[in-house]
Amino acid sequence: MSETITYREAVRAAIREAMESDERVFLMGEDVGRYGGSYAVSMGLLEQFGSERIIDTPLSESAFTGAGIGAALNGMRPIVEIMTVNFSFLALDQIVNNAATMLHMSGGQFNIPLVIRMATGGGKQLGAQHSRSMEGWYAHIPGLKILTPATVQDAYDMVGLALSDPDPVLVFENSLLYNNKGALDKQAVPIPIGKASMHRQGKDISIITYGISLFKSLEAAEILSKEGIEAEVIDLRSLRPIDDETIMSSIRKTHRVLIVDEGWKSGSISAEIMARINEQAFYELDAPMQRVCSVEVPFPYANHLEQAALPQPEKIVAAGHKLMEEL
Amino acid sequence: MKIDIEIARDYYREMLLIRRFEEKCVELYSHEQIRGFLHLYNGQEAIAVGVMDAATSDDTILATYRDHGQALARGITAKAIMAELLGKAEGCSHGRGGSMHLFDKATRFYGGSAIVGGGLPLAIGMALADKMMKHNRVTICFFGDGAVAEGAFHESLNLAALWHLPILFICENNRYAMGTSLEHSHSEQNLSKKASVYKIISDQVDGMDVFAVAKAAKDSIAQIKDGSGPVFLECLTYRFRAHSMFDAELYRDKAEVEQWKEKDPLLVLKKKLEDIDLWSKLDVDEIEKEIGSVIDEAVEFAQNGTLEPLFDLEKFVYSAEVK
Numbered sequence: 001m002s003e004t005i006t007y008r009e010a011v012r013a014a015i016r017e018a019m020e021s022d023e024r025v026f027l028m029g030e031d032v033g034r035y036g037g038s039y040a041v042s043m044g045l046l047e048q049f050g051s052e053r054i055i056d057t058p059l060s061e062s063a064f065t066g067a068g069i070g071a072a073l074n075g076m077r078p079i080v081e082i083m084t085v086n087f088s089f090l091a092l093d094q095i096v097n098n099a100a101t102m103l104h105m106s107g108g109q110f111n112i113p114l115v116i117r118m119a120t121g122g123g124k125q126l127g128a129q130h131s132r133s134m135e136g137w138y139a140h141i142p143g144l145k146i147l148t149p150a151t152v153q154d155a156y157d158m159v160g161l162a163l164s165d166p167d168p169v170l171v172f173e174n175s176l177l178y179n180n181k182g183a184l185d186k187q188a189v190p191i192p193i194g195k196a197s198m199h200r201q202g203k204d205i206s207i208i209t210y211g212i213s214l215f216k217s218l219e220a221a222e223i224l225s226k227e228g229i230e231a232e233v234i235d236l237r238s239l240r241p242i243d244d245e246t247i248m249s250s251i252r253k254t255h256r257v258l259i260v261d262e263g264w265k266s267g268s269i270s271a272e273i274m275a276r277i278n279e280q281a282f283y284e285l286d287a288p289m290q291r292v293c294s295v296e297v298p299f300p301y302a303n304h305l306e307q308a309a310l311p312q313p314e315k316i317v318a319a320g321h322k323l324m325e326e327l
Numbered sequence: 328m329k330i331d332i333e334i335a336r337d338y339y340r341e342m343l344l345i346r347r348f349e350e351k352c353v354e355l356y357s358h359e360q361i362r363g364f365l366h367l368y369n370g371q372e373a374i375a376v377g378v379m380d381a382a383t384s385d386d387t388i389l390a391t392y393r394d395h396g397q398a399l400a401r402g403i404t405a406k407a408i409m410a411e412l413l414g415k416a417e418g419c420s421h422g423r424g425g426s427m428h429l430f431d432k433a434t435r436f437y438g439g440s441a442i443v444g445g446g447l448p449l450a451i452g453m454a455l456a457d458k459m460m461k462h463n464r465v466t467i468c469f470f471g472d473g474a475v476a477e478g479a480f481h482e483s484l485n486l487a488a489l490w491h492l493p494i495l496f497i498c499e500n501n502r503y504a505m506g507t508s509l510e511h512s513h514s515e516q517n518l519s520k521k522a523s524v525y526k527i528i529s530d531q532v533d534g535m536d537v538f539a540v541a542k543a544a545k546d547s548i549a550q551i552k553d554g555s556g557p558v559f560l561e562c563l564t565y566r567f568r569a570h571s572m573f574d575a576e577l578y579r580d581k582a583e584v585e586q587w588k589e590k591d592p593l594l595v596l597k598k599k600l601e602d603i604d605l606w607s608k609l610d611v612d613e614i615e616k617e618i619g620s621v622i623d624e625a626v627e628f629a630q631n632g633t634l635e636p637l638f639d640l641e642k643f644v645y646s647a648e649v650k
Contacts, residue, residue, distance in 0.1 A: 069448070073449065108643040
């Protein structure tokens with residue numbers, strides 16, 4: 001049975017249900033309790049679960065993220081909320097040096113069932129230090145899993161998927177999605193980690209994207225469709241592992257690739273996807289692959305500049321046209 | 328202080344085991360059987376031995392990259408550690424960790440961390456989990472004077488006190504963060520004072536005296552298990568050897584090293600026993616012989632160990648691959 005709720009409510013419901021069914025689960029982070037969460041995700045949870053399980057931390061990203069790792073090592077199932085990905089850099093040492101390595105360094109003795117959630121993305125005029133999309137950066141690191149829920153269903157499902165994973169999982173929630181409404185079916189079997197989902201079928205172009213860019217890509221695909229160009233739109237859902245199979249099978253059908261990513265181009269997840277396509281499906285391509293990414297500039301404050309820096313449906317449409325040009 | 332001859336013998340044996348183990352490491356390093364970074368514990372043995380004597384098997388241990396002493400004192404076998412140093416599958420971390428990353432689930436030994444201060448936040452989480460699940464356990468977190476300058480130290484001490492966590496912080500102040508002395512690192516060189524401003528019970532102890540360390544650690548652990556919250560012990564010590572095998576020791580006088588060697592923890596123990604006429608009862612030669620064979624067997628075990636097959640290279644990245 002399906003209901004219509006917001007992305008924020010979906011994340012909250014998933015956390016609430018996980019905490020109700022497993023006493024090892026707790027939520028820890030800055031302003032998650034009394035304030036109700038910087039993005040109001042955890043609103044009401046303190047009242048239900050108390051301050052022992054909804055833990056307000058001081059501004060100590062390194063210590064509370066490391067504490068999440070330690071608690072996970074010692075039998076708990078912590079959810080650490082880092083207010084935004086930009087603050088996660090203060091915890092980078094713990095995430096990269098401890099969470100990602102300990103299973104390997106210990107020869108398989110110590111796994112870390114930790115979930116770290118953080119807000120990501122730009123578009124709210126918050127300036128250079130609050131607007132980045134760095135999920136692709138984290139996807140570089142073996143030992144981590146990187147999830148990017150775009151839909152309300154995934155916002156709900158991915159909390160549970162991440163919590164039932166034995167290893168550290170980072171979940172990136174684009175802050176502009178929190179108010180999005182969508183259908184949620186709690187009885188639906190979640191699509192597993194590492195599996196992409198196809199949101200639109202088409203024969204001409206494969207648009208590969210994730211997160212908020214999914215909706216911009218779908219909008220662009222509708223515009224292209226009116227012109228007679230049919231695009232498939234693939235939501236990767238997970239940036240590590242990446243679902244190579246879904247990508248390559250789509251390319252075998254369309255022979256044209258367009259990647260849409262709010263991260264920057266240089267050294268990015270979009271570059272990684274292009275490299276994989278080169279390795280695995282080069283001879284399937286009928287045209288050079290295209291990318292729509294953020295302009296390589298720290299995100300500016302002024303609205304017109306920031307919007308110009310971000311991927312937009314019209315840029316995706318233009319890239320689609322370029323792909324369809326006769327060679 | 329009344330000294331029990333059996334306890335004294337155990338302390339001496341444990342400290343000598345660490346000393347001889349480290350000396351053997353130097354030899355194997357020069358023969359290129361051990362590679363990578365190698366940080367030796369010579370001079371600091373009283374701390375690991377004293378603290379581990381106070382810990383129960385249920386307590387949690389977090390160590391640093393200078394971790395052979397803690398690992399041996401905790402009861403990880405010399406064989407498993409030596410095999411790790413030689414990169415063998417029989418090593419306590421399957422050859423994936425090396426000298427700086429010794430791990431052992433059976434003894435709750437959670438590494439072996441090569442990022443200065445990196446273990447302190449983990450200690451917070453370990454202890455938080457124990458508090459939430461009502462385990463009457465203590466998390467014992469070792470780190471050096473260098474870590475006290477890191478942000479993670481201050482964030483962690485604040486949280487430990489704020490959340491009233493059962494943690495014993497063991498600061499091994501050996502006066503040098505690699506080549507930079509205490510005087511060049513800290514505006515306040517009494518490091519225990521830094522803990523006390525976080526409202527943590529803190530004290531300094533002679534880290535060259537195993538009896539003093541053991542007593543302080545035992546008292547601290549009893550206090551913590553009684554609900555005191557975290558305790559911080561600054562153990563004043565000195566490392567006799569270089570920071571690592573790549574260190575020419577240009578930053579300190581040989582005379583200073585010699586001066587500290589007069590406080591060698593093995594000598595301190597000897598003098599204490601001589602003062603009460605117990606030294607002759609220790610069978611020092613017998614202990615030396617016994618340890619000699621433990622080390623020989625460890626080396627033989629490690630040298631005869633197996634190399635993990637290359638097809639297992641990508642194992643242990645995700646749990647699904649751990650079989």
